[in-house]
Amino acid sequence: MTSDVVRLSHGAGGRETTTLLEKLVISRLPSEMKTALGGVGTDELDDGATIVAGGQHVVISIDSYTVNPPFFPGGDIGKLAACGSINDVLMMGGRPVAMLDAIVAEEGLPVSDLDRIVQSFLSVLREEGVSLIGGDLKVMPRGQLDGVLITTACVGVAERPIVDSRVRPGDVVIVTGTVGEHGAAIMAAQKGIGVEAEGLVSDVQPLTRIMLPLLKEYGESIRAAQDPTRSGVAGALNEWAQKSGTVIVVNGPSIPVREEVRAYCEMLGVDPLSLACEGRALLAVDPSAADAVLALLRELGCEDAAVIGEIRGSERFRGIVLLRTEAGGLRILERPSGVIVPRIC
Amino acid sequence: MTSDVVRLSHGAGGRETTTLLEKLVISRLPSEMKTALGGVGTDELDDGATIVAGGQHVVISIDSYTVNPPFFPGGDIGKLAACGSINDVLMMGGRPVAMLDAIVAEEGLPVSDLDRIVQSFLSVLREEGVSLIGGDLKVMPRGQLDGVLITTACVGVAERPIVDSRVRPGDVVIVTGTVGEHGAAIMAAQKGIGVEAEGLVSDVQPLTRIMLPLLKEYGESIRAAQDPTRSGVAGALNEWAQKSGTVIVVNGPSIPVREEVRAYCEMLGVDPLSLACEGRALLAVDPSAADAVLALLRELGCEDAAVIGEIRGSERFRGIVLLRTEAGGLRILERPSGVIVPRIC
Numbered sequence: 001m002t003s004d005v006v007r008l009s010h011g012a013g014g015r016e017t018t019t020l021l022e023k024l025v026i027s028r029l030p031s032e033m034k035t036a037l038g039g040v041g042t043d044e045l046d047d048g049a050t051i052v053a054g055g056q057h058v059v060i061s062i063d064s065y066t067v068n069p070p071f072f073p074g075g076d077i078g079k080l081a082a083c084g085s086i087n088d089v090l091m092m093g094g095r096p097v098a099m100l101d102a103i104v105a106e107e108g109l110p111v112s113d114l115d116r117i118v119q120s121f122l123s124v125l126r127e128e129g130v131s132l133i134g135g136d137l138k139v140m141p142r143g144q145l146d147g148v149l150i151t152t153a154c155v156g157v158a159e160r161p162i163v164d165s166r167v168r169p170g171d172v173v174i175v176t177g178t179v180g181e182h183g184a185a186i187m188a189a190q191k192g193i194g195v196e197a198e199g200l201v202s203d204v205q206p207l208t209r210i211m212l213p214l215l216k217e218y219g220e221s222i223r224a225a226q227d228p229t230r231s232g233v234a235g236a237l238n239e240w241a242q243k244s245g246t247v248i249v250v251n252g253p254s255i256p257v258r259e260e261v262r263a264y265c266e267m268l269g270v271d272p273l274s275l276a277c278e279g280r281a282l283l284a285v286d287p288s289a290a291d292a293v294l295a296l297l298r299e300l301g302c303e304d305a306a307v308i309g310e311i312r313g314s315e316r317f318r319g320i321v322l323l324r325t326e327a328g329g330l331r332i333l334e335r336p337s338g339v340i341v342p343r344i345c
Numbered sequence: 346m347t348s349d350v351v352r353l354s355h356g357a358g359g360r361e362t363t364t365l366l367e368k369l370v371i372s373r374l375p376s377e378m379k380t381a382l383g384g385v386g387t388d389e390l391d392d393g394a395t396i397v398a399g400g401q402h403v404v405i406s407i408d409s410y411t412v413n414p415p416f417f418p419g420g421d422i423g424k425l426a427a428c429g430s431i432n433d434v435l436m437m438g439g440r441p442v443a444m445l446d447a448i449v450a451e452e453g454l455p456v457s458d459l460d461r462i463v464q465s466f467l468s469v470l471r472e473e474g475v476s477l478i479g480g481d482l483k484v485m486p487r488g489q490l491d492g493v494l495i496t497t498a499c500v501g502v503a504e505r506p507i508v509d510s511r512v513r514p515g516d517v518v519i520v521t522g523t524v525g526e527h528g529a530a531i532m533a534a535q536k537g538i539g540v541e542a543e544g545l546v547s548d549v550q551p552l553t554r555i556m557l558p559l560l561k562e563y564g565e566s567i568r569a570a571q572d573p574t575r576s577g578v579a580g581a582l583n584e585w586a587q588k589s590g591t592v593i594v595v596n597g598p599s600i601p602v603r604e605e606v607r608a609y610c611e612m613l614g615v616d617p618l619s620l621a622c623e624g625r626a627l628l629a630v631d632p633s634a635a636d637a638v639l640a641l642l643r644e645l646g647c648e649d650a651a652v653i654g655e656i657r658g659s660e661r662f663r664g665i666v667l668l669r670t671e672a673g674g675l676r677i678l679e680r681p682s683g684v685i686v687p688r689i690c
Binding site: 004005006007008009010011012017020021024025028029032033034035036037039040041042048049050051053054055056058060061062063064066068097098100101102103104105106107108109110111112114115118119122125126130131132133134135136137138139140141143144145146149151153155157342343 | 349350351352353354355356357362365366369370373374377378379380381382384385386387393394395396398399400401403405406407408409411413442443445446447448449450451452453454455456457459460463464467470471475476477478479480481482483484485486488489490491494496498500502687688
């Protein structure tokens with residue numbers, strides 16, 4: 001243990017991240033330190049947490065954004081830092097209302113770069129009606145931080161929080177759009193390939209305009225919601241299966257993947273289901289509402305939204321994800337481990 | 346502007362920080378984007394922000410901690426990250442109930458170091474009765490971040506938020522203990538002097554056991570509260586004066602400074618009033634309650650607590666701080682600019 005060092009995979013959001021956090025943090029928290037004021041906390045390890053104030057669930061999410069490069073096809077670290085934490089509040093069933101940001105910049109960063117990043121961050125907030133209520137700015141000496149790092153905490157209010165452990169056998173799994181684009185775009189940008197020419201563009205976007213109508217119309221039927229960021233769809237579905245002790249069966253050919261992403265992933269031998277999305281949601285929906293949810297998603301402009309699988313109960317298996325392949329066979333879709341792309345978000 | 350770069354002073358919490366944030370962020374926020382749900386936001390630029398949920402003020406603070414070295418006399422980055430954000434919620438008049446943390450570590454950091462830091466962080470939370478409800482862990486490749494960086498968001502509830510702009514002529518300024526110790530300890534640690542031998546130890550500590558009884562007994566009489574971190578007592582008082590358009594007169598000889606800190610500062614030509622405290626509060630108190638507040642502070646173990654000045658109104662001057670020196674003269678106590686110690690917190 002004492003000779004161990006932190007590895008990139010510890011920050012990749014997959015198996016190693018969970019193991020390290022469990023060991024250093026979660027196992028040390030007595031249950032009364034996992035929640036506050038009757039809310040949802042580290043007992044659930046969901047996209048965000050809640051506290052209950054005056055009878056109302058206040059949702060809070062936090063994430064540090066380290067993406068490299070800071071400007072990439074489809075967005076930049078400012079847009080990502082705004083969307084990522086807004087989406088986490090939405091995935092908890094909350095309506096985002098306020099943001100706090102903590103920027104750490106490297107000495108020597110052009111002010112014009114910081115300016116572009118802040119403008120991009122603020123323009124998401126403006127469009128989404130989210131206020132910037134607080135923040136922090138620090139600077140590290142040249143060479144001690146590569147560029148800029150932004151941490152955001154988003155605050156929202158929820159009638160009833162959505163907690164992913166509540167998926168149950170019979171629920172239908174829906175994805176709101178094509179997957180893996182953010183990860184593929186960052187991977188290509190880091191490898192220095194002509195990304196725009198390849199058509200690899202991040203899907204980073206706030207999910208507000210999709211999630212608020214869905215929550216309003218079908219809030220009670222949406223059992224779980226997660227934006228498959230680090231470790232992708234494979235990671236998110238494995239978390240659901242493990243938390244709920246169910247088996248999730250996904251139909252590979254139904255999962256929408258853009259042709260450019262599929263080709264690029266094949267070339268590199270990477271599974272697009274392990275790659276981060278930053279503007280998609282995975283939903284587990286009560287089967288009676290699945291058709292209506294899909295229809296509303298289409299109305300809201302999600303033309304690639306699709307039913308990709310279902311939750312099953314099993315006596316023999318618990319906590320696994322099975323993928324039905326093109327050939328019709330079933331294989332286990334593992335929770336990603338190792339690191340595909342460092343600083344992906 | 347385009348040729349400007351981010352400088353260390355932009356992150357020092359003094360004049361340059363305010364100027365940059367005003368230009369890049371605050372000036373671009375329409376007033377409706379500065380607050381949310383009737384709370385306190387970037388309209389006040391205070392230690393934290395609030396939203397109102399179910400008639401109750403929910404207080405939220407955020408700060409990134411970059412302190413170098415991560416282990417220092419009196420504490421470490423884990424303790425600092427817990428205390429700093431807890432204290433910010435207290436300074437807003439809130440009772441801290443929950444914490445979220447986002448850790449970014451450098452690849453290759455010994456897990457044993459991270460372990461010590463996390464244990465230290467959790468032990469503060471445990472003692473203060475604050476739950477850890479959410480978090481994030483990311484890893485940056487070796488050489489892209491020096492060590493470890495922690496961002497914390499603390500959440501609390503307040504009956505009525507304390508907003509520093511509300512100081513008014515006649516209020517008495519009280520400090521809860523000796524000042525400048527954290528800054529002096531970090532400065533000495535960075536310069537590689539035998540710090541413990543010099544008796545320079547950080548004052549980092551949560552202010553809960555002081556502030557909760559004070560708020561309970563004299564909440565209505567405490568007009569402003571601030572923990573003088575980056576840019577120290579000089580920075581905090583100048584902020585109060587500017588926000589309220591008052592003149593603050595402080596009596597230099599009344600400000601408690603440990604002899605070791607005074608001697609070290611004299612040697613380096615640094616003003617202890619510009620150095621960060623991480624376990625002290627500055628309070629502006631209604632004059633009718635000042636004696637009682639001071640007596641309660643003494644009861645609570647703050648034997649160095651002292652009245653150090655008062656708020657005045659003036660027709661001719663607004664927004665300045667005057668320091669009465671040992672010799673009896675008055676001089677302007679400027680808001681600190683430049684950078685004394687990088688990565689002080």
